[in-house]
Amino acid sequence: MKKEDLRIVFLGTPEFAVESLSRIVGEGYNVVGVVTMPDKIAGRGHKLIQSPVKDYALAHGLHLMQPERLKAPEFVEELRSLRANLFVVIAFRMLPEVVWSMPELGTFNLHASLLPRYRGAAPINRAVMNGDTETGVTTFFLKQAIDTGDVLRQERIDIGPDEDAGSVHDRLMMLGADVTLDTIAHIVAGDLTPVPQDKLLQGEEPSAAPKIFKDTCRIDWTRTAAELHNHVRGLSPHPAAWTLLSAPGADPVELQVFATRLTDEHTTLPAGTLLPDTRRMAAATADGRVLELLSVRAAGRKRMAAADFLRGARLPEGSRLY
Numbered sequence: 035m036k037k038e039d040l041r042i043v044f045l046g047t048p049e050f051a052v053e054s055l056s057r058i059v060g061e062g063y064n065v066v067g068v069v070t071m072p073d074k075i076a077g078r079g080h081k082l083i084q085s086p087v088k089d090y091a092l093a094h095g096l097h098l099m100q101p102e103r104l105k106a107p108e109f110v111e112e113l114r115s116l117r118a119n120l121f122v123v124i125a126f127r128m129l130p131e132v133v134w135s136m137p138e139l140g141t142f143n144l145h146a147s148l149l150p151r152y153r154g155a156a157p158i159n160r161a162v163m164n165g166d167t168e169t170g171v172t173t174f175f176l177k178q179a180i181d182t183g184d185v186l187r188q189e190r191i192d193i194g195p196d197e198d199a200g201s202v203h204d205r206l207m208m209l210g211a212d213v214t215l216d217t218i219a220h221i222v223a224g225d226l227t228p229v230p231q232d233k234l235l236q237g238e239e240p241s242a243a244p245k246i247f248k249d250t251c252r253i254d255w256t257r258t259a260a261e262l263h264n265h266v267r268g269l270s271p272h273p274a275a276w277t278l279l280s281a282p283g284a285d286p287v288e289l290q291v292f293a294t295r296l297t298d299e300h301t302t303l304p305a306g307t308l309l310p311d312t313r314r315m316a317a318a319t320a321d322g323r324v325l326e327l328l329s330v331r332a333a334g335r336k337r338m339a340a341a342d343f344l345r346g347a348r349l350p351e352g353s354r355l356y
Contacts, residue, residue, distance in 0.1 A: 035119075035139075035222055042139070042218075043067040043118040045075045049086045051124035054214040056090065058122070059251045060213060065096055066116045071127070105130050107211060121222060122214065123176065134176040139221055141176045142212050146206045147243065148188060150231040153181035154243035158206065159169060161243075162199045163268030165260065167191050169202065172212045173217040175228055182240075184228035188218050198270040198293070253277040255306035255355060259296055259323035266294045267329060276330075277306075281353040289355070292329040292337060299324040306355045315340040317355050 042065050044055050058064055068091040073084045091098045097116070101109035110132055121134065121141035134141040149172040154160075160170040170190035174183040189209055193202055220226045231240070243339035246269070253262060253275050269275045274290040281287075301309065302316040315327040325339040 037222055041066045043117045045069040045126045046087045046124040047085045048072045048125050050207050052086045052090050054124050054211040057215055058213040066118055067097045069099045093317055142173050143176055145172045150240035151341045152222045152241055152243035156205050157243040159199050159268050165264040165267055171206055171213050184230050186226055187213050189213050190290050198267040200271045226314040228284045251275050256320045258321040259319040259325045263294050263296050265289050277355045281349050290331040293325040297324045297326055308353045315344045
């Protein structure tokens with residue numbers, strides 16, 4: 035197929051998807067439709083918020099669709115009327131077969147992990163939370179079971195020992211745009227050989243990256259210092275790890291933690307106990323090491339350096355995190 039004959043429908047919602055859509059448009063591909071989530075009400079002012087993909091589509095005059103139901107007959111008919119021969123999906127909802135089976139060249143997805151590792155909604159967070167030293171992106175043809183389709187392209191990056199999920203997200207967003215364009219070019223050329231994920235397992239089992247909820251983010255001070263450090267950076271800057279701060283004679287305060295530092299110090303204090311140090315905020319961990327908190331936010335306040343929070347809070351000896 036010639037490039038000029040290719041008609042693409044793009045399906046996506048967050049900022050992560052916008053970079054790839056922008057690159058597809060910038061390369062001169064014919065994007066005949068964009069599908070994104072319906073607007074949602076958010077914030078204290080109950081404002082109607084539209085997705086980053088919608089913002090881009092409107093700014094560039096692209097045909098936009100925001101179906102409430104992906105199986106709705108009117109949406110399916112509108113989609114079919116666009117006569118697209120390729121669908122590109124990035125960070126969107128699970129598609130019904132009536133949608134993903136529609137285009138003649140197939141529907142491919144860009145996923146932010148090295149499939150079959152981290153199938154699911156939160157692959158970037160989970161990789162960092164688990165202390166992985168590498169991750170990457172994968173494009174694959176969709177089939178019914180989520181994130182299980184045959185792999186088209188993969189690229190890897192290293193994860194730094196103190197890097198947070200936000201930094202990994204931004205690097206994968208850029209790499210993902212490159213891999214998306216490369217995948218489209220090879221589909222146009224007709225020279226791709228999809229690889230079943232079973233062939234990539236190398237004796238391992240597929241791993242999951244389930245959606246993250248508030249309870250997932252709570253810091254468990256019975257874990258080791260390294261595990262706590264990975265937990266915090268894997269959830270930073272969003273949705274953010276959190277803990278409760280208890281000071282003698284005061285009600286507990288919820289504290290979000292955005293950055294920590296592993297130290298070489300050891301202590302015999304119980305896990306979660308804050309060291310009696312007025313210059314920095316540091317806590318004992320389950321393996322006897324000391325973990326320093328670098329960046330925090332108390333409920334109703336701005337994010338700040340943990341040392342600044344400590345100076346303002348003036349916590350008495352015996353304060354602890356739990």
